[in-house]
Amino acid sequence: MRISVFGCGYLGAVHAACMASLGHDVLGIDVDREKVAKLSRGVVPFFEPEFDKILRSAMDSGRLRFTAAPSATDLADVEVHFVTVGTPQSATGYAADLSFVEAAVDTVLATVAPGTRTVVVGKSTVPVGTAEDLARRLEPRGVTLVWNPEFLREGFAVTDTLRPNRIVYGLSANEEHARRGQAALDAVYAQLIAAGIPRIVTNYPTAELVKVAANAFLATKISFINGMAELCEATGGDVVDLAEALGHDDRIGHRFLRAGVGFGGGCLPKDIRAFVARAEELGAADAVSFLRQVDAINQRRRDRVIELAERSLKGSIAGARITVLGAAFKPNSDDVRDSPALDVARRLHDRGALVRVCDPKALDAVHRLHPGLATERDPLRALEGAELTLLLTEWTEFAELDPVAAADRVSRPVIIDGRNALDPGRWRAAGWTYIGLGRWFPAGSALQSPRQAYREPVVTVQRRKPRRRERNSVPSRADRAFTRPVTALGDRVG
Numbered sequence: 001m002r003i004s005v006f007g008c009g010y011l012g013a014v015h016a017a018c019m020a021s022l023g024h025d026v027l028g029i030d031v032d033r034e035k036v037a038k039l040s041r042g043v044v045p046f047f048e049p050e051f052d053k054i055l056r057s058a059m060d061s062g063r064l065r066f067t068a069a070p071s072a073t074d075l076a077d078v079e080v081h082f083v084t085v086g087t088p089q090s091a092t093g094y095a096a097d098l099s100f101v102e103a104a105v106d107t108v109l110a111t112v113a114p115g116t117r118t119v120v121v122g123k124s125t126v127p128v129g130t131a132e133d134l135a136r137r138l139e140p141r142g143v144t145l146v147w148n149p150e151f152l153r154e155g156f157a158v159t160d161t162l163r164p165n166r167i168v169y170g171l172s173a174n175e176e177h178a179r180r181g182q183a184a185l186d187a188v189y190a191q192l193i194a195a196g197i198p199r200i201v202t203n204y205p206t207a208e209l210v211k212v213a214a215n216a217f218l219a220t221k222i223s224f225i226n227g228m229a230e231l232c233e234a235t236g237g238d239v240v241d242l243a244e245a246l247g248h249d250d251r252i253g254h255r256f257l258r259a260g261v262g263f264g265g266g267c268l269p270k271d272i273r274a275f276v277a278r279a280e281e282l283g284a285a286d287a288v289s290f291l292r293q294v295d296a297i298n299q300r301r302r303d304r305v306i307e308l309a310e311r312s313l314k315g316s317i318a319g320a321r322i323t324v325l326g327a328a329f330k331p332n333s334d335d336v337r338d339s340p341a342l343d344v345a346r347r348l349h350d351r352g353a354l355v356r357v358c359d360p361k362a363l364d365a366v367h368r369l370h371p372g373l374a375t376e377r378d379p380l381r382a383l384e385g386a387e388l389t390l391l392l393t394e395w396t397e398f399a400e401l402d403p404v405a406a407a408d409r410v411s412r413p414v415i416i417d418g419r420n421a422l423d424p425g426r427w428r429a430a431g432w433t434y435i436g437l438g439r440w441f442p443a444g445s446a447l448q449s450p451r452q453a454y455r456e457p458v459v460t461v462q463r464r465k466p467r468r469r470e471r472n473s474v475p476s477r478a479d480r481a482f483t484r485p486v487t488a489l490g491d492r493v494g
């Protein structure tokens with residue numbers, strides 16, 4: 001099949017390369033010339049495991065190319081146009097911004113030749129009702145629309161594209177267009193369907209709803225366990241044990257029950273807000289009003305980490321040297337969109353803390369967005385002189401840090417484990433004060449009980465008396481390591 005893919009972000013670039021790997025001829029289109037130039041050289045513009053191999057082999061096969069300015073000839077004989085552009089939260093409210101989807105459809109309409117049987121396949125996450133509106137523009141011009149939502153997770157994008165757990169087609173109410181759309185997608189996904197991947201054929205609104213309902217369910221599951229973490233903190237319960245016990249009921253399951261600093265990323269937070277906004281427009285606000293609570297619980301977890309940091313530092317965040325392990329919204333990604341880790345780091349920095357952020361893949365994005373934040377790629381160097389350590393993205397290299405070596409680097413061994421990813425016993429044995437979110441530890445274990453953490457200062461901070469040099473407001477060596485001249489960072493950002 002001759003295919004185009006509009007939008008070469010995490011979803012589109014991976015989709016384009018995977019479709020080429022299935023034997024199709026693919027043209028990837030993106031307005032970002034720099035991204036197009038990189039992809040054209042086989043260079044992955046973001047971090048996504050496995051993607052570089054599939055991209056390079058697709059480029060070598062000659063079946064994949066990218067452009068920022070498709071000509072009419074480029075698009076003339078495309079049989080299937082995939083729309084994989086972003087639908088970010090709009091600048092003015094909770095609703096999704098559909099301008100990129102509209103622009104892609106405009107481009108198709110501007111180039112489609114009369115009498116051709118072109119099919120447009122929407123994969124972007126859109127408010128329910130969008131497909132019907134778009135079909136009203138496309139069908140009179142002979143163009144068929146199918147809604148084919150995407151469920152891929154960042155970090156597993158290639159696997160989720162080539163071995164999805166289901167394929168959903170939302171078809172037109174017009175029989176001829178429905179038949180044509182289904183035939184085109186069956187041809188595109190022939191190998192996946194032959195491999196037995198379940199295919200659900202339905203109408204437009206259901207296909208659109210499947211996507212947001214899935215993300216709303218996942219967000220609800222995370223906020224549910226984080227709500228339980230709040231109750232554990234108020235009662236002396238332990239949320240890790242609670243989740244373990246709940247998950248053994250296979251109607252509940254263990255996945256997405258990890259309590260911590262909450263969910264972020266380019267999807268879950270904005271999708272639940274757009275869902276609420278759309279339900280309100282439809283007069284069905286009550287049906288999803290619980291998602292406001294889901295969002296609120298999620299935001300409170302970030303506040304809770306800051307509150308624990310403040311208590312641990314006896315109220316004096318300003319001037320405290322804090323190392324934040326993690327910037328990406330989750331491990332195996334360099335994406336910092338609505339990242340809880342980066343949000344907490346930025347808020348502590350805004351309150352005057354000397355924050356140093358460590359992340360294996362996301363530091364370029366940190367420099368770009370928050371040039372005032374100091375960064376360090378190596379975790380042990382990042383810990384040098386820290387008075388407080390926060391683990392906020394559970395990269396394996398953080399979860400596997402040696403607590404003894406880590407204790408040697410910090411000036412005060414206190415860690416807030418915002419992902420409940422560390423072994424509290426090991427960290428405690430190495431002399432650390434370990435604070436988990438929603439955790440409880442047996443009396444006398446010297447592990448901090450969350451109840452105490454809630455009501456009392458976690459530790460007494462013995463701030464040493466400033467040396468004379470510091471009294472004259474020259475930063476100490478450790479302080480200097482925590483601050484970086486903004487000009488140097490500016491140079492980096494260009």
Ligand code: UGA
Nearest residue numbers: 150151152153154222256257258262263264265267329330
């Ligand atoms: C999510 C969905 O999982 C995908 O199915 C969907 O296709 C995608 O959004 C999308 O709409 O495009 P993704 O944003 O890549 O995928 O990330 P997730 O793996 O869902 O994680 C989301 C957030 O939840 C992360 O910040 C993660 O740290 C957090 N999380 C996850 C928890 O706090 N606890 C958990 O137990 C699981």
